[in-house]
Amino acid sequence: MTASRTTAPVHVVVDIEGTTSATGFITEQLYPYSRKHFAQLLDTRGTEPDVARAAAAVRELIGEPEAGTERIVEALNGWLDRDEKVTPLKTLQGVIWAEGFASGELTSHFYPDAIPALRAWHAAGHTLYVFSSGSVSAQLAWFGHSAEGSLLPLFSGHFDTETAGPKKIASSYDAIAAAVGETDPARFVFLSDLVEELDAAKEAGWRTVGVRRPGEPYYAKGVAGHPETDSFARIDLSGAEPVVR
Structure with missing residues (x-):
């Protein structure tokens, strides 16, 4: 157009x-924070719509419909290591970061x-x-x-x-x-x-x-x-x- x-x-x-x-702040502060909390989020809030939808998307992307928390976290961390802009990764990071900001742990x-x-x-x-x-x-x-x-x-x-x-x-x-x-x-x-x-x-x-x-x-x-x-x-x-x- x-x-x-x-x-x-x-x-x-x-x-x-x-x-x-700064990208460095995000990769050095926020990425490790989300990595630390992936498993806890999936185990404690896995039935919430956004979390459940993201977990299902991870299973679809890796071709493992029965993947559990450990395998999902492994996939998430792999994408994080390569800084890949994968939608379910970003969704779960958003949920985790929102909690961190709300608690005052993150600014x-x-x-x-x-x-x-x-x-x-x-x-x-x-x-x-x-x-x-x-x-x-x-x-x-x-x-x-x-x-x-x-x-x-x-x-x-x-x-x-x-x-x-x-x-x-x-x-x-x-x-x-x-x-x-x-x-x-x-x-x-x-x-x-x-x-x-x-x-x-x-x-x-x-x-x-x-x-x-x-x-x-x-x-x-x-x-x-x-x-x-x-x-x-x-x-x-x-x-x-x-x-x-």
Whole structure:
């Protein structure tokens, strides 16, 4: 779909890892926390709809319909070791992290420029959304427990690979636009550190800004021609095209 170049973006959609927040915090703090709690979650809350659905999805993906807790945990940890964005893994991580944030054991991380920019965009009338491979429940816990308090009032919606689709295909961005009720894709701007995601959003007609923060896993890969920034503070959304100052 071709975007109109005369329409200013209104909807700001952000990724999390490497974009608003450091990937290292997630892999070094949250991943071990979820690994520690997988078995307990499956054994004590296995009949809850989200947990039961995720466990069934794991059994289907590994081709073992009778797999018990030990085998499911083994599969989850294997995906975690390879940092694979597998939906049932992300669902179970979200349930575990939500408990950790609610108990105060976990507090989310944001780059210093992220929260002020999100607040400024919201105050300027932009509607904010999240599209992450992390589950919606994980996103709600993450943005609800920052060091500056809950950021959830800033956001109008949250999307993951289950509700929208894979992040590297254009149809997922079409699905988000449909869910939001926006017929003009040019009114969206997507912020991500991964060029394949940016390419998919651009194919769907969205505006894009590549976020390249030193030390992040995809920094050296670049953003292949997308407007690029190392800070949200440099992004100007007031015109027909996003501008990086």
